[in-house]
Amino acid sequence: MTKEKKMVITIPREELMSPGHLACQGCGASLAMRLALKALGQKTAVCIPACCWAVIDGPFPYSSLDIPIYHCAFETAASSASGVKAGLEMVGETETTVLAWAGDGGTFDIGIQALSAAAERNEDIIYACYDNEAYMNTGIQRSSATPLGAWTTTTPVKHYKKERKKDIIGIMAAHEIPYIATASVAYPEDLVRKFKKAREIKGTRFIHIYAPCPVGWKSQPEDSIKLAKLAVQTGYFPLFEIEDGENWTLNFKVKERKPISEYLKLQGRFRHLKEEEIAIIQKEVDTKWEKTLKKCGL
Amino acid sequence: MKKVIMGNHALSYGAMLSRSQVIAAYPITPQTQVVELLSEMCADGTLEAKFIKVESEHSAMAACLGASLAGARAFTATSAQGLALMHEMLHWASGGRMPVVLGNINRAMAPGWSIWSDQNDSLSERDTGWIQFYCSSNQEVLDSVIQAFKVSEKLMIPSMIILDAFSLSHTYEVVEIPEQEKVDGYLPPFKPPFRLTTEEPHAFGGLTSPDHYMELRYKLQKDMEKVPALVDETGREYEKIFGRRLSQVDDYRCDDAELILVTSGTAGYTARVAVDELREKGIKAGNLRIRLFRPFPFEKVRQIVSSAPKVAVLDRNISYGHHGIFYQEVKSALYGQTAKPTVFGFIAGLGGRDITKDHFKEIVEYALSKDKAEEEIVWIGVKK
Numbered sequence: 001m002t003k004e005k006k007m008v009i010t011i012p013r014e015e016l017m018s019p020g021h022l023a024c025q026g027c028g029a030s031l032a033m034r035l036a037l038k039a040l041g042q043k044t045a046v047c048i049p050a051c052c053w054a055v056i057d058g059p060f061p062y063s064s065l066d067i068p069i070y071h072c073a074f075e076t077a078a079s080s081a082s083g084v085k086a087g088l089e090m091v092g093e094t095e096t097t098v099l100a101w102a103g104d105g106g107t108f109d110i111g112i113q114a115l116s117a118a119a120e121r122n123e124d125i126i127y128a129c130y131d132n133e134a135y136m137n138t139g140i141q142r143s144s145a146t147p148l149g150a151w152t153t154t155t156p157v158k159h160y161k162k163e164r165k166k167d168i169i170g171i172m173a174a175h176e177i178p179y180i181a182t183a184s185v186a187y188p189e190d191l192v193r194k195f196k197k198a199r200e201i202k203g204t205r206f207i208h209i210y211a212p213c214p215v216g217w218k219s220q221p222e223d224s225i226k227l228a229k230l231a232v233q234t235g236y237f238p239l240f241e242i243e244d245g246e247n248w249t250l251n252f253k254v255k256e257r258k259p260i261s262e263y264l265k266l267q268g269r270f271r272h273l274k275e276e277e278i279a280i281i282q283k284e285v286d287t288k289w290e291k292t293l294k295k296c297g298l
Numbered sequence: 299m300k301k302v303i304m305g306n307h308a309l310s311y312g313a314m315l316s317r318s319q320v321i322a323a324y325p326i327t328p329q330t331q332v333v334e335l336l337s338e339m340c341a342d343g344t345l346e347a348k349f350i351k352v353e354s355e356h357s358a359m360a361a362c363l364g365a366s367l368a369g370a371r372a373f374t375a376t377s378a379q380g381l382a383l384m385h386e387m388l389h390w391a392s393g394g395r396m397p398v399v400l401g402n403i404n405r406a407m408a409p410g411w412s413i414w415s416d417q418n419d420s421l422s423e424r425d426t427g428w429i430q431f432y433c434s435s436n437q438e439v440l441d442s443v444i445q446a447f448k449v450s451e452k453l454m455i456p457s458m459i460i461l462d463a464f465s466l467s468h469t470y471e472v473v474e475i476p477e478q479e480k481v482d483g484y485l486p487p488f489k490p491p492f493r494l495t496t497e498e499p500h501a502f503g504g505l506t507s508p509d510h511y512m513e514l515r516y517k518l519q520k521d522m523e524k525v526p527a528l529v530d531e532t533g534r535e536y537e538k539i540f541g542r543r544l545s546q547v548d549d550y551r552c553d554d555a556e557l558i559l560v561t562s563g564t565a566g567y568t569a570r571v572a573v574d575e576l577r578e579k580g581i582k583a584g585n586l587r588i589r590l591f592r593p594f595p596f597e598k599v600r601q602i603v604s605s606a607p608k609v610a611v612l613d614r615n616i617s618y619g620h621h622g623i624f625y626q627e628v629k630s631a632l633y634g635q636t637a638k639p640t641v642f643g644f645i646a647g648l649g650g651r652d653i654t655k656d657h658f659k660e661i662v663e664y665a666l667s668k669d670k671a672e673e674e675i676v677w678i679g680v681k682k
């Protein structure tokens with residue numbers, strides 16, 4: 001008799017996000033929220049600044065989330081969440097998890113001042129950045145999270161993005177906050193585990209979620225998960241955790257990394273790249289990967 | 299208990315006695331003592347509140363709004379550049395109906411850098427949907443904070459308590475510090491009708507289509523219109539408990555006046571010294587000090603100034619290309635009325651230049667000797 005293998009489902013069944021939201025097909029950001037809330041549960045309050053998620057939630061008077069939402073100003077996710085946490089504590093609601101949920105623009109660019117300040121104060125909040133690598137809500141403009149080589153409306157094909165993606169993890173690690181993690185919508189168990197773990201830690205927790213955007217990346221909606229997987233398998237977006245700013249753990253040890261070209265070729269935003277430019281990007285990925293391994297003690 | 303305190307500390311005591319629960323602030327001259335004292339009070343337990351030491355005024359207001367939405371009473375203070383940096387969040391506060399109270403020290407806007415008083419900072423925020431109180435004594439500053447929380451929380455509209463840089467913020471005066479129990483009797487705990495809580499999840503401030511947005515603004519205006527009466531009502535209640543009346547405006551020897559000087563802030567008290575001296579010489583002058591600027595106390599202003607043939611408005615501010623802002627407002631209050639005094643507009647004291655009683659005498663002399671102003675703006679003490 002063959003031994004019966006049991007699959008353990010670690011993702012809670014409870015849904016705090018309803019259908020009928022306004023996300024596009026294949027939106028990584030909406031899936032990320034759905035999964036994150038499964039982990040965090042109903043006793044969560046979220047601050048959402050200007051970003052796609054300010055729209056995805058649904059127009060007034062509707063909301064697709066079964067938790068309280070504060071739609072706050074673009075640059076204020078971290079400061080608004082700090083205030084909400086302080087306010088809730090003062091009125092005796094100490095158990096509520098306060099989540100700041102912002103895009104890459106709201107995190108890497110306009111909101112970084114408030115984020116850095118909240119991290120330095122070690123505010124008791126979870127800050128999640130869903131990274132679709134541009135300002136998508138306003139029509140695909142570059143952010144400092146847009147990767148080298150990418151097209152956006154403000155980095156047109158002839159002048160595609162010549163700068164590297166900002167190292168937000170390095171910045172957050174330098175703040176020595178208790179918990180930092182990267183997560184991906186293609187690895188839901190890992191994502192859920194990280195949010196659950198974050199929920200139990202006190203202080204500022206930062207989770208960087210890789211979230212494909214078919215509209216902004218000029219990719220197929222059905223390829224979103226495939227792309228998110230490739231990002232991990234190529235080493236472009238490694239999945240890891242950092243505790244107290246120094247203890248790095250790699251969660252997925254990719255033995256044979258796939259070439260970055262496999263990842264790039266599925267996206268129209270990289271279509272203009274020539275072979276030598278792809279080679280440069282490959283080198284960048286290799287260097288970054290080696291650095292990450294080293295930090296993880298591998 | 300009586301204490302000799304500076305205007306800035308009057309704000310801190312007001313915030314403390316109001317039992318502010320969350321304070322988020324960022325330092326700026328001439329506001330710093332407000333938050334220094336509050337952070338001490340939080341640290342030593344005099345005030346049971348969380349003090350969030352944010353990295354900018356923008357974040358200060360954002361944090362206050364988060365706290366207010368969560369159901370906590372929130373207070374902050376700032377001045378000039380800081381208030382301007384908050385501008386976006388000021389709209390957020392009123393539009394989101396979050397009754398935060400903010401102390402603003404009137405300071406001139408840069409450039410050139412100035413730390414001295416004028417009103418262009420707060421008046422630039424005239425249309426953000428905040429209630430604005432202009433104070434003329436440290437006692438009034440303290441009392442106004444407590445009253446403002448009451449008015450704001452009743453109508454869910456934020457309030458700004460405004461005081462002149464240095465001539466009030468750093469001036470020491472005797473202030474009666476009310477007893478905590480009495481303040482508690484006047485100002486009940488903050489209980490908003492809706493708040494951010496997992497017990498009853500709502501989404502606040504989401505995408506609002508043309509089908510709904512206008513009604514939200516209509517309601518804000520309708521509630522703004524209730525402020526003047528509520529200021530009088532809560533002001534009388536305040537008098538019953540604390541012995542000091544708080545009202546929309548404060549008039550002095552206006553009943554039989556041939557000329558009324560309209561002022562705001564500390565200039566009001568200077569005007570009164572001039573009024574008394576002029577009266578001794580047989581000149582019937584009076585003073586109307588406007589305390590509530592937004593919403594504008596149309597009825598009160600009409601009632602008081604209509605009986606005088608002439609009105610002279612002193613502005614420590616200017617709307618470039620137009621005129622002093624109080625002058626515009628007073629004129630608009632009188633438009634279409636049967637009794638229409640001649641209104642003169644004077645601008646003085648920008649960037650902290652002194653406004654003395656002699657300036658008021660000059661103003662009175664000018665207004666009484668002319669049928670109408672020779673210039674739309676009469677500048678006082680400017681080196682042309």
Ligand SMILES: Cc1ncc(C[n+]2csc(CCOP(=O)(O)OP(=O)(O)O)c2C)c(N)n1
Nearest residue numbers: 050051052074103104105106134135136137
């Ligand atoms: C102060 C301010 N500046 C600009 C905007 C316009 N705006 C709204 S969303 C957005 C881009 C958001 O980008 P990101 O944070 O990456 O989120 P995404 O739209 O990609 O989900 C911009 C520029 C704003 N709302 N507020």
Ligand SMILES: [Mg+2]
Nearest residue numbers: 103104134136
């Ligand atoms: Mg984005």
